[in-house]
């Protein structure tokens with residue numbers, strides 16, 4: 340099959356949907372002629388013109404608020420934040436307006452807004468450009484939150500996001516953007532709330548997010564050689580969350596570890612842990628464990644930044660510890 | 665308004681320090697000694713230099729992602745800036761900040777921000793403190809043309825105007841925000857004219873003319889110290905390198921435009937003026953050039969030999985107590 344990068348795959352989906360639906364438009368800084376800081380819209384300005392690829396001033400609160408009104412009146416905005424950290428300036432518009440308007444109008448109005456941007460540490464961009472924030476949005480009723488990790492998932496979930504009538508956060512980890520993988524040429528969708536089992540195993544279930552998936556995969560063989568068989572699950576979507584898939588796996592292994600570069604407290608790992616415990620406390624042979632980055636801002640200096648993200652040695656150690664419990 | 669030769673030479677020195685430091689940082693970035701973002705200030709040196717020349721150490725500066733020049737002009741030693749971008753403990757933010765998060769409160773450098781906008785509001789807040797504390801201290805927000813379209817600009821200027829806060833709003837209009845021309849982001853590209861809408865004085869100056877900037881800043885700072893409120897100063901200028909190191913500079917602006925502005929180099933223009941009008945000997949400038957070159961060389965060596973932070977300190981200082 341044809342290989343694409345993660346960015347190319349998501350872009351292909353956006354381009355195809357923009358061809359299909361003339362009501363989709365993109366707002367962002369440098370997404371017009373420039374094609375996006377992360378090449379999210381390369382070549383689109385020529386293809387779709389300036390009204391559908393609109394460079395904005397640096398006014399996130401303004402254009403996100405505008406998107407609410409646009410979505411309420413028949414168009415389908417996509418906001419390209421480049422670094423997702425900039426979304427925070429528009430939090431009121433999102434949490435109080437975009438997330439609530441369908442409910443407040445008893446479904447008479449839809450809110451098809453896609454909010455995309457890059458997440459994560461590891462590129463030396465320091466604390467204003469390294470956040471993830473998915474747990475915050477997953478906490479709020481009214482948002483779909485997806486965190487694709489492969490080019491295949493990026494295309495399928497982008498298509499689903501663009502066809503959804505709900506507000507969707509589409510979050511792309513910077514370290515994944517140039518990774519390559521098989522991507523079908525035809526369009527396809529991946530439903531929200533459908534996890535992917537990346538590796539089957541019997542001893543420990545690991546739920547990993549974003550780049551933690553490949554970091555975990557990288558230590559699985561070594562662990563298998565040491566007699567620990569890991570079942571690795573990529574939830575892909577955090578809201579809704581496929582707790583069914585996680586529960587099924589935990590029913591086999593009896594052990595669950597959640598690995599997430601983002602903060603532990605009140606994070607998605609805590610939610611997964613609670614849901615599994617509520618559903619199947621009896622299935623567990625050991626406490627649910629979490630491995631997160633430390634609960635602090637992301638520092639700049641390379642040795643500090645690496646200490647802010649779970650590394651392969653820590654991942655392997657956490658799995659060994661849980662297997663031994 | 666006349667500046668004596670000593671002041672003129674110190675303006676020259678500050679601009680040269682910024683330029684040589686930025687050139688060094690660009691080289692270090694290319695050599696891989698700096699990760700992440702590195703936005704240089706080359707071409708805009710006259711703005712930070714002209715404004716900060718009148719600031720005291722207890723005045724407060726709040727700057728942007730393009731803040732190396734502001735930090736140097738406010739008194740952060742070049743070695744502490746370079747060490748910061750190298751990620752070392754001897755950097756002005758202990759290596760925790762990098763290019764976009766420079767803090768040196770002891771010299772009134774209250775930070776640079778990776779997010780466009782907040783520094784405008786923080787400078788307004790410092791103005792509030794200085795008024796409440798009944799001091800004659802002033803605060804300065806530096807921001808780009810890109811900041812003008814952000815709500816923080818509107819809200820900060822309005823607050824400062826209604827309460828007559830001792831704050832300078834210095835817009836460095838270099839005509840682009842990343843690669844988006846200011847004319848795409850504003851129908852009215854005359855930033856200084858916006859001041860009228862808030863009821864404060866607004867003035868536009870040639871941002872490549874250090875004396876024009878210095879004079880405008882001097883007047884605004886005196887007014888602020890005297891309790892007569894804020895001023896918006898628009899400095900029209902240009903960055904002659906790409907938005908950030910490692911980013912292309914093609915496509916969105918013509919080579920002609922870039923070369924035009926390179927020809928209006930603020931340092932060369934000022935040097936020429938010093939030699940012609942102020943009868944300063946070329947040797948005086950050459951000596952400064954030499955001293956600065958030595959200083960930057962020493963700074964790089966200092967940074968290179970400085971220790972890396974201990975990974976165990978990653979969560980220090982999240983709260984006021986305990987680390």
Ligand SMILES: Cc1ncc(C[n+]2csc(CCOP(=O)(O)OP(=O)(O)O)c2C)c(N)n1
Nearest residue numbers: 425730778779780808809810811840841842
């Ligand atoms: C709230 C926010 N949105 C977007 C960005 C991304 N960004 C960083 S610098 C920049 C352009 C800034 O332009 P300007 O203010 O004119 O400053 P200049 O780079 O020209 O000095 C943008 C859009 C950001 N840092 N913060």
Ligand SMILES: [Mg+2]
Nearest residue numbers: 808809840841
């Ligand atoms: Mg600018």
